[in-house]
Amino acid sequence: MKNVIEVNHPLSKNLVTRLRDINTKPYNFREFISEIARILLFEALKNEPLVEKEIDIWIGKDKFPVLQEEKYVFIPILRAGLPMLDGILKVMPEAVSGFLAIKRNEETLESVLYYDRVPQLDGKTAIILDPMVATGGSLDYAIKVVKEKNPEKIISLNIIGAPEGLRRVSQNHPDVTIYIAQIDEKLNDKGYIIPGLGDAGDRAYNT
Numbered sequence: 001m002k003n004v005i006e007v008n009h010p011l012s013k014n015l016v017t018r019l020r021d022i023n024t025k026p027y028n029f030r031e032f033i034s035e036i037a038r039i040l041l042f043e044a045l046k047n048e049p050l051v052e053k054e055i056d057i058w059i060g061k062d063k064f065p066v067l068q069e070e071k072y073v074f075i076p077i078l079r080a081g082l083p084m085l086d087g088i089l090k091v092m093p094e095a096v097s098g099f100l101a102i103k104r105n106e107e108t109l110e111s112v113l114y115y116d117r118v119p120q121l122d123g124k125t126a127i128i129l130d131p132m133v134a135t136g137g138s139l140d141y142a143i144k145v146v147k148e149k150n151p152e153k154i155i156s157l158n159i160i161g162a163p164e165g166l167r168r169v170s171q172n173h174p175d176v177t178i179y180i181a182q183i184d185e186k187l188n189d190k191g192y193i194i195p196g197l198g199d200a201g202d203r204a205y206n207t
């Protein structure tokens, strides 16, 4: 899985453990997801180009390096991807957002697309946000939808993944780089990640 990068920062490992803790309340759960998303983003964008921009500072005008934020389109998969977007837009307030609602059928584990509000992506870097990669069905589907919009590059930021799902997405989309905070042991027979954290959407929104 050459295109899957596990980000082994102690801060993100620490926050993943807090997410697993069933005593973590929804408000804190969303905050920790949002913080981990920022850590993943720092890693994913560490080699991105900067351009010079003239701005006004206290001693006059001068040129300084900036990231072309509007080139990046962040696409959370509803519901559980939403807190990731909140964290990221705090450090990239000029970035663009698009939305995909994908829900997996808990009986068949098939993913169903309910809502696609992703703009055309020509010349853009699309960054998909979803905390969980279990069977990989939802992420695989999201990448297919995003590819139809013709982005220049696709990155996926995820928090916990099962090897089975990551392998599937990695094989189907070798051109997409996946940054993940934690690769867990396996899936159980209901398609849940073990040890995982349970249902991320339910935990985040107290369902």
Ligand code: PRP
Pocket (backbone or CB within 6 Å): 077, 078, 079, 080, 081, 102, 103, 104, 105, 109, 111, 130, 131, 132, 133, 134, 135, 136, 137, 138, 139, 165, 191, 199, 200, 201, 202
């Ligand atoms: C969760 C999670 C992923 C998906 C992962 O969403 O946020 O999108 O399951 O499972 P998969 O890899 O087997 O597809 P879910 O479908 O439960 O929707 P929700 O965020 O509304 O709870």
Ligand code: URA
Pocket (backbone or CB within 6 Å): 132, 134, 191, 192, 193, 194, 196, 197, 198, 199, 200, 201
């Ligand atoms: N979705 C989740 O939120 N958690 C899992 O373990 C699997 C799918």
